[in-house]
Amino acid sequence: MWAFCMVLVMALCHLQGGQGEALKDIGVNWGAMASTPLYPPVVVDLLKENGISRIKLFDADPWTVGAFSGSDIEVMVGIPNEMLKKLSKDKDNAEHWVKHNVSKQVDGGVNIRYISVGNEPFLKSYNDSFVGITLPAMKNVQRAINKAGLGDKIKVTSALNADVYESATDKPSDGTFRKDIYDIMKQIVSFLDENKSPFLVNIYPFLSLYQNEDFPKDYAFFDGNAKGTDDKNVHYTNMFDANLDTLIWSLKKAGHPNVSIVIGEVGWPTDGDKNANEENAKRFYRGFLKRMASKKGTPLHPKSMITYLFSLTDENQKSIAPGDFERHWGIFTYDGKPKFSIDFSGKGQDKMPIAAKGVVYQEKKWCVLKQVNNNNKQAVGEALTYACSMGDCTSLGFARSCANLNLAGNVSYAFNQYFQINDQSVEACDFNGLAEIVPNDPSKGSCHFPIALMSSANIVKAMHHVKGYLIAFTLIFTFFL
Numbered sequence: 001m002w003a004f005c006m007v008l009v010m011a012l013c014h015l016q017g018g019q020g021e022a023l024k025d026i027g028v029n030w031g032a033m034a035s036t037p038l039y040p041p042v043v044v045d046l047l048k049e050n051g052i053s054r055i056k057l058f059d060a061d062p063w064t065v066g067a068f069s070g071s072d073i074e075v076m077v078g079i080p081n082e083m084l085k086k087l088s089k090d091k092d093n094a095e096h097w098v099k100h101n102v103s104k105q106v107d108g109g110v111n112i113r114y115i116s117v118g119n120e121p122f123l124k125s126y127n128d129s130f131v132g133i134t135l136p137a138m139k140n141v142q143r144a145i146n147k148a149g150l151g152d153k154i155k156v157t158s159a160l161n162a163d164v165y166e167s168a169t170d171k172p173s174d175g176t177f178r179k180d181i182y183d184i185m186k187q188i189v190s191f192l193d194e195n196k197s198p199f200l201v202n203i204y205p206f207l208s209l210y211q212n213e214d215f216p217k218d219y220a221f222f223d224g225n226a227k228g229t230d231d232k233n234v235h236y237t238n239m240f241d242a243n244l245d246t247l248i249w250s251l252k253k254a255g256h257p258n259v260s261i262v263i264g265e266v267g268w269p270t271d272g273d274k275n276a277n278e279e280n281a282k283r284f285y286r287g288f289l290k291r292m293a294s295k296k297g298t299p300l301h302p303k304s305m306i307t308y309l310f311s312l313t314d315e316n317q318k319s320i321a322p323g324d325f326e327r328h329w330g331i332f333t334y335d336g337k338p339k340f341s342i343d344f345s346g347k348g349q350d351k352m353p354i355a356a357k358g359v360v361y362q363e364k365k366w367c368v369l370k371q372v373n374n375n376n377k378q379a380v381g382e383a384l385t386y387a388c389s390m391g392d393c394t395s396l397g398f399a400r401s402c403a404n405l406n407l408a409g410n411v412s413y414a415f416n417q418y419f420q421i422n423d424q425s426v427e428a429c430d431f432n433g434l435a436e437i438v439p440n441d442p443s444k445g446s447c448h449f450p451i452a453l454m455s456s457a458n459i460v461k462a463m464h465h466v467k468g469y470l471i472a473f474t475l476i477f478t479f480f481l
C-alpha cells in the first residue's frame with residue numbers, strides 16, 4: 001500500500017514539475033532533416049514538460065503524427081512541395097492522402113487542426129516550379145477534407161514566405177503581393193477567405209539582418225532603440241511589426257481584409273553566422289514572447305495570433321544554400337538539450353526549459369585526427385574538405401561556436417561529424433590512416449563534439465526485446481501491491 005502511495009505522490013509531483021504553461025497561442029515547428037531525429041514519443045513528452053500545446057510538422061509521416069495521439073497537442077501536418085503535382089492532378093490522390101494521413105489519425109485520437117499544402121512553394125529559388133499547382137492542390141485537399149466531414153475542424157492553408165508580398169518603399173502601406181505571382185496570390189487569398197482558413201506566413205527579422213549589411217540591428221529586435229519608420233500616423237520600432245502590417249495592407253488591397261493570420265515560422269538561429277548566437281536568440285524570443293503575451297499584436301493587427309516558433313531542434317541535414325545558420329535554428333540542440341533560457345509564457349521570467357528525457361545515444365566514442373603522422377598538410381586538407389562535404393562543419397570558423405579550435409581541432413571536428421553521421425562505423429573513421437577513434441570527449445568550451453543518437457528504428461527494435469521484461473516486471477509489481 002505504501003508503495004502505491006509513493007507511486008501516486010511521484011505521479012502528482014511529476015504533473016506539477018514542468019516548466020509551467022506556455023502561452024496557449026504558442027507552438028513550435030519540428031523539422032526532421034537531421035541524421036538522427038529525436039524519437040517522436042520523446043518529443044511529445046518534451047512539449048508537455050514545457051507546456052507547449054501546438055506543433056507544426058513538415059510532412060505527415062504516420063509514425064510521427066501517430067505519436068501525438070491522445071496528447072491534446074494540436075498538430076499541423078504538412079504536404080511537401082514534391083507531392084503538390086500529384087495532389088493537384090487528381091482528386092482521388094488527395095482523397096487517398098486525406099484518408100490515410102488525416103482521417104485515420106483523427107480517428108486514432110490525434111488532434112489535427114491545420115494542413116499546410118506545400119512549404120514556401122513560391123520562393124524565387126524554385127523558379128515557378130510550384131506556382132501553377134499549389135492552389136489546385138489546396139482545392140483538392142479541401143474537397144477531400146470536406147468529404148471526410150472534417151471541414152469545420154481542420155483548416156487547409158499553405159505556409160508562405162514573407163517574400164510573397166513586398167513594399168517598394170519599405171513602408172507597410174505601400175505593400176502589395178509580389179507582381180510575378182499577383183493573380184495566384186489573389187486567388188489563394190480568396191480561397192482562404194471562403195474557407196475561413198488562415199494566411200500562414202513565415203517572418204524572419206534575422207534574415208533581413210543577414211542579407212543586408214546596412215540593416216539597423218536593433219530594428220530586428222523588440223527592445224531596441226532603432227530609429228524606426230513612420231507610416232500613416234504609425235511609428236514602427238521593429239521589423240516584425242512592419243513586415244506583418246505589410247501583409248495586412250496587401251490583403252486589404254487584394255479585397256480580403258478579413259483573412260486571419262497565423263505565423264508559421266518565426267525565430268532566431270544560434271550558430272553559423274556572426275549574428276546567430278544564443279544571446280541574440282534569447283533577446284529576440286524574450287521580446288517576441290512578451291509581445292505575444294500582451295496580445296497587442298501589431299499596429300494594424302492588434303490582437304493575439306497563433307505562432308509557431310522555429311524551431312524545436314537543430315537539423316544537421318538542412319540545405320545550407322541560404323546560409324550556414326540553417327542548421328542551427330533549434331531552441332533545443334539536436335539531442336533535446338535547451339540552449340538558452342526562455343519564458344514560453346511571455347512573462348519575461350526566462351529560465352532554462354526542461355530537457356528531453358529518454359534520449360538514447362550511440363556509444364561514447366569520437367573520431368579525431370591522430371596526434372602523430374599528421375604532417376602531410378595536403379592529405380589532411382583533402383580529408384578535411386571531404387569530411388565537411390559530407391558532414392556538418394557549419395560551427396567552424398569566425399564568430400561561431402567552434403571558432404576557438406586550431407587547424408588540427410578543425411580537422412578533428414570535421415572527422416567526428418562524418419563519423420557520427422555514419423553511425424560510428426569504423427570505416428568512417430579512417431581517412432587514409434589519419435584518423436582514430438577515442439573514448440574521451442574532445443569538446444572544448446563552446447565547441448561541442450556531438451555523439452549521434454540511436455535511430456528511431458533501432459530504438460523500436462530494442463524495445464521489442466525490453467517488452468518481455470516489462471510485462472514480467474509489471475506482473476511482479478502488481479503482485480507485490
Ligand SMILES: *[C@@H]1O[C@H](CO)[C@@H](O)[C@H](O)[C@H]1NC(C)=O
Binds near residue numbers: 061078100
Ligand atoms: C502520407 O504522408 C507521408 C509523409 O508525408 C507520405 O510519404 C505518404 O505517401 C502519405 N500517404 C498517402 C496515402 O498519400
Ligand SMILES: *[C@@H]1O[C@H](CO)[C@@H](O)[C@H](O)[C@H]1NC(C)=O
Binds near residue numbers: 126127
Ligand atoms: C532555377 O534557375 C536557375 C538559373 O536558371 C538554376 O541555376 C537553378 O538550378 C534553378 N533551380 C531550380 C530549383 O530549378
Ligand SMILES: *[C@@H]1O[C@H](CO)[C@@H](O)[C@H](O)[C@H]1NC(C)=O
Binds near residue numbers: 255257258
Ligand atoms: C470584414 O468583416 C467585417 C466585420 O465582420 C464586415 O463588416 C466586412 O463586410 C468584411 N469585409 C469583407 C470585404 O468581407
Ligand SMILES: *[C@@H]1O[C@H](CO)[C@@H](O)[C@H](O)[C@H]1NC(C)=O
Binds near residue numbers: 396397407410
Ligand atoms: C577552421 O576552419 C574554418 C572553416 O573551414 C576556417 O575558417 C578557419 O580558418 C579554420 N581555422 C584554422 C585555425 O585553420
